[in-house]
Amino acid sequence: MQFPEPVSSVVPGLHGRVLGVLARTDRPLTGRAVAALLRAPASPSGVQKVLDDLVGNGVVMAEPAGRARLYTLNRDHVAYQAIDQLARLRELLLERIKAEAESWDLPAKAVWLFGSTARGQGGADSDLDLLIVRPDDVDESDPRWLEQVESLTAHASLWSGNSCEVVEYSAREVRELIRHGERLVTELRRDAVPIAGTSPQQTLNRKAG
Structure with a gap:
């Protein structure tokens, strides 16, 4: 796209x-x-x-x-x-991703679009970058979680024609990124587009405890 x-x-x-x-x-x-x-x-x-x-x-x-x-x-x-x-293709694509993410049996804490596509700069050769925040009580190797993420990744690629790349962190790992002032946090605060769950503003402007 x-x-x-x-x-x-x-x-x-x-x-x-x-x-x-x-x-x-x-x-x-x-x-x-x-x-x-x-x-x-x-x-x-x-x-x-x-x-x-x-x-x-x-x-x-x-x-x-x-x-x-x-x-x-x-x-x-x-x-x-x-x-x-x-x-409205971009908006329709995000609506489809939101609908699937919100249907998960193990809901994500957040799903955001980031990178060039979030900035409205991505072309047909650009990746569709999604950041998914996993709840702390869900293991990253849980087969149910992995199946959800793999399904969404495949569908997003099919819907858009772009390769979908997922970056995944647990909620605790996101707090660590905030605590250490990682560059990714700055980029997400500036560019990330909320799709499902908590917004970047709600998550990233919270004090890391």
Whole structure:
């Protein structure tokens, strides 16, 4: 999955990127504004050609505004629902991971997304990094626990198309990381996205006892 511009995972090239920008806002945008909001640069002329094509297909609506034209996604078009779903692929993926993690017989203390995908920078070749906090009363070799983690890892890879890498700590080990001021704790405080269980703020800002 192209995490920064998820529509591009299915609609490659500039068409997908432009649709992603328009799907993220209800505000009418000029062609230059659309180009400025792309995560990777594209020429205004290239963006304009894509907009003209999308207008011609009725997917995007254009209205004059002085010498400029303002563009909005046509939310009445039959394609809108599919475009909206594509624009929300990251959120839909996290919802699936959350649903599976919350169904575990041995619940995790926390499941967080971290790394480049949490920062919205991960591309199709990036790993999907999950940090799982194991309860102290669950042994790391417990077959039931291992099966849960392995199942979630496999499903997350299948759902996203990205290799899922899991980093696992017990709650006690997390307290030790906090106590020693490990760099990972700083990175998690800054970037981690909560999926299930306690949030990074709740866990990592707690005094290590």
